[in-house]
Amino acid sequence: MLEISNLTHTYGSGPSAHHALGGIDLKVAEGELVCIVGPSGCGKSTLLRSIAGLLRPSGGEVLLNGVRIEQTPDNLAVVFQDYSRSLFPWMSVADNVALPLRRKGMDKKQRREAAVEALSEVGLEKAAGKFPWQLSGGMQQRVSIARALAYRPALMLMDEPFGSVDAQTREDLEDLTLRVRSMHNMTILLITHDIDESVYVGDRVVVLSKSPAGIVGDLRVDLPGPRDQITTREHPDFVHLRGEVGRLVRGVPGPPDSAAGGAAPRSAPETATPGADTTGPDTDVPTPDADTTGPGTDDTDTTTSDADGTDTTTSDADTPASGADTTGPDGEAPEPGAGDPEPETDTIEPGADTPKPGADKDRGVPGDTGPAPRPERIHMSDPQAPIWDAIGGISRFAALATMAELGCADELRDGPLSVDELALRCGANPSSLARVFRQLAAMGVVTTTTPGVYELTEAGAALRSDVPGSLRPAVRMITEDGFWYGMGKVPQTVRTGTSAFVERFGPLYGYLKGRPEAGALFDDYMTARAQPFATAVASRYDFSGVGTVVDVAGGKGHILASVLKSNPEVGGVLFDQEQVVGGAKEFFAEAGLEDRCKFVAGDFFASVPAGGDVYLLGSVLHNWSDDDCVRILGNVREAVADDGRVLLIEAVVPDEDVPHISKDVDMRMLALFGEGMERSGSQYAELLDKAGFRLNRQLELPGGFSIVEALPL
Numbered sequence: 001m002l003e004i005s006n007l008t009h010t011y012g013s014g015p016s017a018h019h020a021l022g023g024i025d026l027k028v029a030e031g032e033l034v035c036i037v038g039p040s041g042c043g044k045s046t047l048l049r050s051i052a053g054l055l056r057p058s059g060g061e062v063l064l065n066g067v068r069i070e071q072t073p074d075n076l077a078v079v080f081q082d083y084s085r086s087l088f089p090w091m092s093v094a095d096n097v098a099l100p101l102r103r104k105g106m107d108k109k110q111r112r113e114a115a116v117e118a119l120s121e122v123g124l125e126k127a128a129g130k131f132p133w134q135l136s137g138g139m140q141q142r143v144s145i146a147r148a149l150a151y152r153p154a155l156m157l158m159d160e161p162f163g164s165v166d167a168q169t170r171e172d173l174e175d176l177t178l179r180v181r182s183m184h185n186m187t188i189l190l191i192t193h194d195i196d197e198s199v200y201v202g203d204r205v206v207v208l209s210k211s212p213a214g215i216v217g218d219l220r221v222d223l224p225g226p227r228d229q230i231t232t233r234e235h236p237d238f239v240h241l242r243g244e245v246g247r248l249v250r251g252v253p254g255p256p257d258s259a260a261g262g263a264a265p266r267s268a269p270e271t272a273t274p275g276a277d278t279t280g281p282d283t284d285v286p287t288p289d290a291d292t293t294g295p296g297t298d299d300t301d302t303t304t305s306d307a308d309g310t311d312t313t314t315s316d317a318d319t320p321a322s323g324a325d326t327t328g329p330d331g332e333a334p335e336p337g338a339g340d341p342e343p344e345t346d347t348i349e350p351g352a353d354t355p356k357p358g359a360d361k362d363r364g365v366p367g368d369t370g371p372a373p374r375p376e377r378i379h380m381s382d383p384q385a386p387i388w389d390a391i392g393g394i395s396r397f398a399a400l401a402t403m404a405e406l407g408c409a410d411e412l413r414d415g416p417l418s419v420d421e422l423a424l425r426c427g428a429n430p431s432s433l434a435r436v437f438r439q440l441a442a443m444g445v446v447t448t449t450t451p452g453v454y455e456l457t458e459a460g461a462a463l464r465s466d467v468p469g470s471l472r473p474a475v476r477m478i479t480e481d482g483f484w485y486g487m488g489k490v491p492q493t494v495r496t497g498t499s500a501f502v503e504r505f506g507p508l509y510g511y512l513k514g515r516p517e518a519g520a521l522f523d524d525y526m527t528a529r530a531q532p533f534a535t536a537v538a539s540r541y542d543f544s545g546v547g548t549v550v551d552v553a554g555g556k557g558h559i560l561a562s563v564l565k566s567n568p569e570v571g572g573v574l575f576d577q578e579q580v581v582g583g584a585k586e587f588f589a590e591a592g593l594e595d596r597c598k599f600v601a602g603d604f605f606a607s608v609p610a611g612g613d614v615y616l617l618g619s620v621l622h623n624w625s626d627d628d629c630v631r632i633l634g635n636v637r638e639a640v641a642d643d644g645r646v647l648l649i650e651a652v653v654p655d656e657d658v659p660h661i662s663k664d665v666d667m668r669m670l671a672l673f674g675e676g677m678e679r680s681g682s683q684y685a686e687l688l689d690k691a692g693f694r695l696n697r698q699l700e701l702p703g704g705f706s707i708v709e710a711l712p713l
């Protein structure tokens with residue numbers, strides 16, 4: 001069905017050439033679910049894009065049902081990680097699913113029926129009439145899967161499909177994938193970073209080496225079916241396999257009888273058989289029509305239409321609009337506007353996790369060199385699980401705070417160190433530090449190379465002080481004396497209705513002004529926190545025709561800086577308090593943007609700089625009471641021209657009781673500001689209305705934040 005022969009790809013040429021694929025041979029049989037894992041950056045997406053016909057490989061060939069793939073074939077579907085970019089926000093869920101079916105020649109009624117059927121297969125029949133932005137992240141990804149299912153592709157490619165949802169949703173989506181695969185006997189190639197996931201969902205796990213990627217392991221997963229999240233993951237064969245895959249990914253030698261122990265890579269079996277979960281009927285005959293299809297060639301821009309119907313061009317060719325053709329808006333679909341309910345998004349959580357202690361030892365494998373740490377899944381049937389998990393969170397945070405405070409990540413920058421050496425360098429007690437590192441390894445922040453020797457994982461590297469958007473200040477800010485006091489006193493705050501922090505220390509911004517070290521930490525914390533969405537503001541919002549963007553209370557101006565970088569014709573004004581503006585100037589100078597920005601110090605309760613076309617307020621209103629917000633917005637209304645725009649960037653609270661970052665941030669607002677709070681879309685609409693604006697639309701950003709766009713009344 002899928003045959004890949006000697007596939008090679010090199011990006012660029014000459015001294016800067018990068019050999020991404022080093023000769024891949026792989027066969028996938030009909031009805032198989034094959035997972036591809038490998039170190040970050042090894043070439044997994046390059047492989048997938050070559051199969052999808054989105055990239056022309058330098059050598060070799062890919063055959064799908066005997067036909068050489070030269071461009072995106074019609075009988076192929078792709079589900080990408082970034083669901084928010086793969087669904088059209090102005091189309092209902094059913095219309096999104098039905099859209100690609102037009103190319104199958106189905107009439108409107110047939111398309112509708114197929115969409116409703118696919119939606120019911122993913123448990124979303126009730127959401128058919130909603131817009132994607134009214135659904136949680138997990139639900140949106142189910143819509144993407146339904147769209148792929150609806151036209152019954154011969155092959156479904158999934159690129160980190162569950163990478164942007166929380167741990168619980170991820171498990172649900174894994175099970176959904178197994179279910180629909182079994183219903184339709186689908187052939188699926190799934191790329192994942194998650195070793196446990198690959199073993200849990202795969203019939204086979206193919207492991208790629210560092211680039212240039214080659215296959216270093218091809219392991220058949222024979223686990224008793226049907227698989228389920230608890231018993232399958234506890235099964236000794238599962239534990240063993242995940243250890244093997246983990247070692248192969250890391251290139252760590254295993255015991256002689258393991259796939260990782262043998263020097264020779266395992267080759268793909270000649271005839272693969274679908275896994276135990278597959279019970280469904282034969283697949284429908286693939287018909288010409290495909291999901292997805294973004295750009296036909298690599299490195300091209302993907303043009304999609306924005307919610308207002310204007311075309312916007314996003315430059316990330318890696319995530320084209322999946323599951324749909326990239327034609328313009330569907331005339332049948334209504335356009336979301338003011339007064340529409342706000343979207344919900346799942347919290348994007350870095351799953352905390354603990355490998356099963358001793359699990360590998362049971363198989364005679366040195367336990368510490370096991371697979372990638374994954375959060376221990378607290379037994380979901382345990383009614384106390386959410387409480388124990390929250391209590392455990394404090395212990396895990398204590399370990400993280402110690403690492404950040406002592407600067408351990410900086411010491412580990414150049415490679416692994418023993419705990420004794422680290423303790424010496426960081427000024428710590430070795431046996432105490434060893435206990436902290438045992439916990440950090442379980443959390444996936446560091447990993448053990450040999451017993452007692454640790455190196456940073458990708459997550460841990462984010463705590464280095466020298467990386468852009470370092471998370472070290474974010475962790476340190478939480479344990480800053482006043483912050484810590486405020487969080488501990490939330491019960492008192494709730495009892496009295498007045499922030500215990502404010503009662504003791506006065507308003508937060510005065511507190512920070514009087515403590516320059518804490519103030520600098522706070523500004524860096526804000527910078528790091530906005531990192532996931534700062535670039536998205538610049539790439540997803542259309543700034544064409546805009547002369548000046550005023551970043552009101554912009555902090556160091558990281559969002560403005562990224563807008564300026566992506567829009568060379570735009571000029572900026574960074575407005576904040578006197579003591580903050582200095583740090584912003586330095587930040588802009590380092591980015592080489594100081595000539596394109598004016599820096600204005602002031603108080604937004606008095607006035608804000610006039611003359612801007614767009615006024616940006618990032619995480620500003622959430623610090624203040626409704627009355628204060630109306631005063632700030634009133635001053636913005638004074639400053640903005642009648643044809644100007646205001647963009648609020650906030651974590652908008654969803655109506656449903658789903659986990660959401662806004663609810664975490666809101667607890668901090670409660671603790672530190674008392675009257676500051678996270679708000680729902682309708683609450684923002686009300687505030688804006690009082691200040692002379694109308695909420696025009698809401699665009700989602702990664703990480704649970706949104707742009708709320710308002711226009712002067």
Ligand SMILES: Nc1ncnc2c1ncn2[C@@H]1O[C@H](COP(=O)(O)OP(=O)(O)OP(=O)(O)O)[C@@H](O)[C@H]1O
Nearest residue numbers: 011018020039040041042043044045046047211299
């Ligand atoms: N368009 C491009 N131009 C130049 N180099 C590229 C391009 N796309 C990818 N690369 C490089 O090729 C290598 C493989 O990238 P690819 O995205 O395929 O890896 P990956 O395994 O999917 O990564 P990750 O696990 O981090 O998602 C990386 O070193 C990457 O920097």
Ligand SMILES: C[S@@+](CC[C@H](N)C(=O)[O-])C[C@H]1O[C@@H](n2cnc3c(N)ncnc32)[C@H](O)[C@@H]1O
Nearest residue numbers: 509526553554555576577580602603604618619
């Ligand atoms: C939560 S931070 C947000 C920073 C940035 N916009 C972001 O998105 O990360 C709020 C900002 O409001 C600024 N601020 C607080 N009171 C202010 C005032 N009265 N006038 C102007 N700025 C103020 C603070 O200095 C701080 O930079």
